[in-house]
Amino acid sequence: MEFQSPVRHASPSFQKLRGALALTVVLASAYFAAPSWAQTPTAPAPAQAPAAATTTSAAGGEDQGLNPTAVRNVLIVIALFVVPIVIGNILAKSLKMPDYGWKFAVAIGTLAAAAVVVALGEIKLGPDLSGGITLIYEIEKREGSEQAAPVEAPPLNEKEMAAEDAELEEEGAEEVAEDEKDPAAEKEGFASLNRSDTMAALIKALIERVDPAGTKEVSIKKFGDDQIEIIIPKAEKAELEAIERRIYTAGVLEFRITASRQFDQHRAIIELAEALPANQNIIRIDGKEVARWVEFDEKQFGSAEQAAGTLVVRTTSKVPQALVLTNDGLNVTGEYLRSASPDVDQTGRPAVTFIFNSQGAFRFERLTRAHQPAPSGAKYNLGILLDNRLLSAPNLNAVISDRGIIEGLDDQAEVDFLVGILNAGSLPAALNKVPISRAQISPTLGQLTIEKGKQALIISLALVALFMVVYYKKAGLISWLGLAANMLLILGSMVLIKAAFTLPGLAGLVLTVGMSVDANVLIYERIRDELKKGAALRMAIRNGFNRASQTIIDSNVTNLITGVVIYKIAPDSVKGFGVTLVLGILMSVFTAVFLTRILFDVAERRGWLKNMSMREFIGETHIDFVGWRFASIAASLVVIAIGLVAVFSRGQDLFDIDFTGGSSVTIVFDDDKKTPYAEVYETLEKTPLGSANLSLVEVGDDNTRYTVTTINDDVVSVENILKEAFGDKLKKYQVDIEEVKAFTPGEQTSALPWTKSPSTFLGLGIASPLSYVTLLQPAVTDGESVPPAEKESVTADPAPAEAGSPPAEPPAVAEDTAQPAEAAPASTAESADGKADDAKAAAPAATDAAASSAPVVDPFEGGASATLKFAADKDGDVSGVTHDTLEQMISDALAKAGKADVMFAVTNEDYREGSNRPMEEWQVSIALPPAEAQAIFEQLAQETNTLPVFPLSSKIGGRVAGQMATSAIAAMILCLIGIIAYVWFRFHGVIYGIAAVAALIHDVLVTLGFVALSSYFVNGAGSLSSALLIDKFQINLTLVAAFLTIIGYSLNDTIVIFDRIREVKGKSPRLTKEIINLAVNQTLARTILTSFTTLTSVIVLYIFGGAGIHAFAFALLVGFIAGCYSTIYIANPVLLWLAERFEGGAETVTSKAA
Template identity: 30%
Template sequence: MHKSFKTFILIAIVLVTCALAIYPPKKNLRLGRDLAGGVNLVYSVNLNQGDNADEVIGRMIEVLKERVNPEGLYEISFVQQGRDRISISMPLPTKEIQQLRDKFQNAMSDLEDYVIDRGAFERALRLSGPERLAALDELIDNETSGPRADLIAPLRAAIEHADAARAEYDAAAANNLTDPAELSRLEEEAAVAQIDLDEARQTVADQLVSAEEVRRALDRSAETITVPNKATGQPESIESPRETALKAIKARADWAAAEVEKVVTEYNNYNANRRGLDDPSDLIRILQGAGVLAFRIAVESGELTPAQEEEYRKAIRERGPRAANLQGLVWAPINRIESWFNDITDQQFLVANPVGFFARQGFVGEEYNGIYYILLHDAPGLRLSAAEGDEWAVSGASSTTDQQGFPAIAFRMNPRGASLLGQLTSDNMGRPMAIQLDDEVYSRPPNINGRITSQGQIYGNFTPSEINYVVRTLGAGSLQAKLGTQPISVNNLAPELGADNLAKGLTAGIISFIIVGAFMIVYYFMHGGVAVIALLVNGIFILGVMALARAAFTLPGIAGVVLTFGMAVDANVLIYERIREELLRGEDLRTSVRLGFQKVLSTIVDGNITNLIVCLVLAYTGTPEIKGFAVTLGVGVVSTMFAALVVTRFIYTILIDHIKIKSMPQLPLVLPVIEKTLTPNIDWIKLRPLYVVVSTVLVGTGLFMIYQQREELLDTEFRGGTAITLNLTETQTRPDGSTHIVPAILPRDQVEARVRKIADEAKKRIDAGNPEENDNILVGLVSSLDVLVVNPEEGGINSSTFIIKTPITDQEPLEGAIATEFADNIAGFQPLTFIGSDAESVADAPVYEIIDASLGASIGRPDIRNNVGEFIGGIAIVLDQLDPPLPRVEIEERVSEAREKGATSSLMLDRDIRIVVLEGTDDRATSAAVLVRDPAISQFDQARWRAELRDPEWNIIRTGLTETASRLSIQSFSSEIASTFRGQAIVAVILSFLLILIYIWARFGSIRYSLAAIAPLVHDVIAAIGLIAMAEILYHKFPALGEYGIRPYKIDLGLVAAILTIIGYSLNDTIVILDRIRENRGRLNYASRRVVNESINQTISRTLITSGTTLFALLTLFVVGGEGIASFTYALLCGIIVGTYSSIAIAAPFVYVKKLDASDAPHETPDADSPST
């Protein structure tokens, strides 16, 4: 009882832990991108001139993988696109998280509608008379009371007073008033009224706040800062940076405080329920820091003249930190300002006097928008950064302690980095050196006391989580190229299976589970009930571990679950078949159960360990999708052994020892005819010639089919190709007769049919003997097409946006043909005109250098007062008299698309861009300015400024606005990247074969047994791939077969998972027979004909039951599961049938040794009670 109680406690702890981890399942069980949908981010990469793009981006992808998803548990994929793009895909959050996020975003939208836009405010004040007052009233939705009305009221009164005073003066002047004193008085009153108006205007402007300011405040850290208080001897908490920023916003704009608080409340609800990478913003935030290390000498207090220092302070205050970086100096943000505090009085002094605080520390510092910056040198000889080349790098990082025993980060440099760092430190001995990670200063710059070469430290007041973050980032490597600060495109992708297919697949899975469970109960009676309980425990264990590990279920992961349940059923069948053998020998139930478990122990362990070997290899070498399969299957291997050897054994102990059950019959014991049928006496070795014929046909056909199809077998992931994004629209007529463009919602099937129509028409022209130029290319769409739904409507199959994927690499014919077919549903940009749009020379174009914080001062229109301080040094392209007028968002969209298509380097896409409406409204701008600035290009270098900033930006933006533009988005998939995926999959499978061979050799003591395990696997893989290839050929020859599930399947990551599942299942089947052969041969060192035949006959019932139940489950999935998993289940059906055959026809005869066949020489047989070894 004592042992049983301990087992019960163990099982209870495992089940309760897993159940708590699973519940609620909608929240804790994550679905991968291919099951739940996902987001796709496309980033530009800033490459240096002369870089090998493929090599640099390849290394960059590896670093980002290590940084974002080091364990490979999340389905986040990185794919190079073109020369300087990286496409990153991740799963979408759960519906509950989406709802919370939507509430937050709605609150942000409400705030944006509520607050007064600065640009609209300035435009309103540029009007005059009643129009100005009407425009102001419109800004506050014509409210006559409330916070906004109270804010505007003094300004309205000042406008009315100024207008009246001005009108009175103008009237007097027009009537030639002869009294100079009176005219002077009226002029002075008008001037005073205008001054009062300007002050009232500035008062309102100072209180304006934007939704973006609130968003930036929310993005700041919410962690409360703890600072020591030497006076009390106790630590003192000060508010977090987020709280400080929000408090400042509410204090400045108290009229909007209530609306801001609503946003904060919704954000807190959303943020409290987010899990890891549940939102694309998480991924964007992580990717914004690229792990680039730099060393710069800090500017010391007093090093600059007071005039120089004030010039730099004025620059950061008016232009912002990026725009203020000129003439070899740079403003660098401090990562954790609290690491600079020794006492609460330091923090108070910093808040009250930032300049004095940093001066007392010996540095030049400044505060900008709540963030603190210090001034660093950025000139050769005073820095070690990416500007010194890409040969130097960080070779590793780890946590350590500094000289005072506080936590620190140790880093190591490669040889080139050690040389450069040694030169920098030896030339600047005694000066402070800042260590930057992704441009941020991570510790107070210490004075250089000695030459630093291969090793160094970053120290400061770090928390353990910060140390882990920095160590992990540095350990991933220092990137040569940096991602753009924001993605250049964001697309939400529908799951490739489709919502309908996923639902069908789950339904089919449940049906299969119920029917298999029912069969086990009908065939094994009470034993079957035990098996069902063990299977449920197995499922809970798998789900619980996946939930605890925060791992996502994907289609390849489902393959792991299918194999796990198959092996779990198989383990119970092995046990029950052994129990029945012992019962037939006359043993009682207790002894039969004990011997049954004892004799199958090695079989179950061997079968699961060999599968675990496959899991470990795939987890180490596989792609993220294959890792998903490996993790799920690995968990399943452990779960299967736990359920079979612990849970099942515990249940039998309770039934036999405590409930005192004396008999547990099975159907073959009740109906002996079944037992006789399932225990044949067949000479399997005699059938070897037949096996040779059958296997030759299977393998030969497989190889021929593979050769025949070659790359046609592969999907886009493995062969490269093209993806075209369709944004479909249609024109609708309003009740007033006007028209407007709205998204055109179409079903996926209709879009696919229209694309296939292109190929059908091309084929007709080819068959008729009058092909057009690109018909030979377009006809390929018939057999190589995948249409994905983007941002689907409810139901998951209807949308206005689709991605068409095809292995065809020639983009131009595809783009032209698809644009023609969908001409009525593709909204292209119509050409615009504006003053200067026909200028042939940039000198004659409306392009201005931004030289002042007020936009009007730079473009010669002093009435325009928009603050553009952060764009000083950039350009303003003025679009006057826009025809037709456009909404501001459409101008942004057109400019963004024009720059993306016309950019001559990825660096252009990282520039600061803003659209300012000069006349009209945001919904209908008649005049606007496009502001562009590149912080890396100084206006003092006019030759470079003109050649790299002004001229190319004008040419690109002018062309994009004045010419018709297609809205098709074309992306290509690199064949090199596809070959990398292929190589990884092949290496993983081969390495798995090798390790399995070694394990079986060690376990069975013979290379013959190792080869007997590997040969069927190779046989099964070739045969299964051949049958997959044959399906496509049959489909094209006999299209009617499509109704029965025979379709042109392609080998994608899902089918790779299916092939791996076949390997695992076949291997398990083979080991069952080999283990029985090993047991039956006893002490003999070879397997005779009798031993092999007897072993197969003894295990044939297990083989038929396990294979039969698995095949039935797969048939249910194939018929009911829908198109999304049809290819997966088709491959498994082929593989399971072939795998069952190969275990009997190849594995068992492979170990046969003919030594005793010529005589009846005596041989030793094992004792019936002896365990298998």
């Protein structure tokens, strides 16, 4: 009866637990399934589409039934929540451990959930592992308010304005209100927004530009008061230029009347403008802006002399400028655009068509109506400006309301760029064109780093597991299972929260291997103590876990403080370490205290563990550690003093570009042109880099790869210096072109996704004009819609093309207008006659007819195909290129040849859309004759084969460096304050916190000194330093993370000893030398063992982790050794001294030991 009593009392609680878990299952099922069920399985009905088509689509949707994704999600939830409960109860009954049912359920559920998340999810990689770039831009500071509030325009008086407003209210007020808020009012509101709101709006706008589809996993966030950090993973150098241009282009589109000497009302303003100094651009009358000098596009208008026939021009020391008027009072800008799309002008050149919303159409009509041709025949010019640059200025011949066209663009790439900018909207704040910090890593280098990280992790796991099994035998096997569970839970958590693995994060994972078994060591040594006291095995296990648990929690809380501080303060390059550190700590405590406890209890109950036979390398000791306090403190002071002398001697050379600003570039030599370190350094000293705080670090040991660091923050300049200094020795890209032959129809049809958007196969990756959609898609499939017909225009037949080739240009657009503006399609009064509506109704039918009757023509028929091979070497430095990079390279080659509109396709049977995997071989089809295609490919190869391989290049500006230094100092101070507060709270005495911090400061100073001394060691003992893998280390952000880790981890052993001091002291009113010695001797074995397991992981990281975290591992190695020393010889003597001085010789702490 006594055995059943706990079960009877636990039953109500267990029933409640089961009820709560059942409710959790229902809620979780709804949560996972709702989004999937909410997805409408039917395609939206096309605008103006026939009713029959809509009905068919809906009917098709009804037959689809339940969404398979929703069903799968429900099954996963049931498997993760219901199955573990059932299995847990079955195990509890079969093992005759009825009170362990919920424990089994939690253990099985968490491990199963982690496994499912890892299997079904995606492990994200940061830019330092996947390849990519980290940019920091500063918000541009402009003088005064040059974009002033609009002023009243002379052409319209107040009565006319009021009349027009009344007309708008009567005819279109409801449409305007429905359409959107007044963008002008919103834009003016930006001036009144506080800094955080402006930053939030800027970040949102940048995301729309850089990653509108959300597929690139771009991270954009605030960095400092006036800076934005943009992280773009999975990108190579060639494909980043267009992205960077979209970032810094403000995208402010304006429509202004250009000044002209033909009109009397312009002459006074022109005189004021021409009298303005060359360094001033704004013309004001009575404090209000009335005109502005802007740069104009010389490719559109010609030279300044040629443009003077149309524009009022001045030539400054920089660029020629044209005068535009800003006193129209209407402020027609891109804020009023409804959409923008690619088009062609009347000569067949690329152009952009734009359509206004109701507000914009009203304002645009008033602007054009007020500037109709004069009776003399003189015409006004409508200037179209983008970011204060005049793109075109067509003559105004008629009133235009809701649409227009931007001409004078270079090629299709320029069109696509402008369309993307206009559709995304202007930025609420402009960014400086040049980023103040730039760090770029190639995907191949990231892949090598991942391989080294995996190697270090596997070796660390194997060595630590082997030690635990050898030393603790059966208990070691249990700890190995706990370690495997810990790794699974960390990975699952990382995938679940969508945290990206970075290089420091990989280091944190390796470090977690050693730290996670520290808890097992503390538990096992406690169990050993209990067994020595004569306790039975079950009681020893219970007491060992119970008494060690509080110590484990105490020691890990300090690590947790460190991890949280790193995550909150550090930039993304180091933040990954904070994430893995925090998750590692939480999962280590969970697995050690909960999961391994279950395994021990089951093994003991089932008789699998009848005794706890463990090895004991360190027996009972009676060492007078405190007696050596004066000698140990003196030795520490000497080491610290030597280190500080080295710190001040190295000066600025001690700090990496993270804190000084500058550039870092990795160079790679050809395998047959290996160059020793001394020769490389000597060559660099003769260049301008020699006097720019030069630092050289060899990556690997084969004399082929080096990282050059300098305070010169011009990365391009540094790369050019390196290219000039080493010339042909540097490894270069290598492109081989297979035979270029005529394209065979059907050759690559299976590889091209014809049923998807044409953007899949167009080289520029941008949606094609409607004509190409019609040609390439014979029918509209489910899930796709027919593009609505544009107002006042219909699609005509495609322009005739030669047999076997794509159309020379998109179909001509027939404008239904009476008198269009020159060079600009415009709406006129005819739109009110109903012709536009007729065209709109007829467009879908015309499109459907064209789609059904036109044959599907292979766009590459009559073109050429070739295979491009990118050479690979044994190191994998040049192991191919990605799909997007090759597309960009071909696009650039076509643009330089004046063939930017030519279609091409890049395929590989192993390529999957969106993949960032570099491949050595690609098949390219291009809509050009073989001879012309051969010339394009040769141009691509010629330019590519001369480019040196720079796997890593980064730039850090001075302001960013200063902020990083401030953040680093703040992080350390916060860590120390947090540790003092926690230890004070936990041990009820501030002297414990002060003593602990004294030891931590000792560890950081010793580590700092060894980092500073590394330079002198390399110079004085070159061969020995190479054997010991010691480089000329510098302090960077990763090293700061190492210092913070030392602060958190070194406290672990100190807390263990402090906890034993409190236990030994008991209720004694005095803290004596004997009490401290006894506590240190009793915990000596676990202090050495925990340090040994962690040092094993750090040594593996130091040897196998790679150059990216070599300095990090070196600092941890020195810091952990110093921490083990200071725990015994610094913290305890300081604690004793504080107790004697500030507690009157008697410590009165009476709290009970955990």
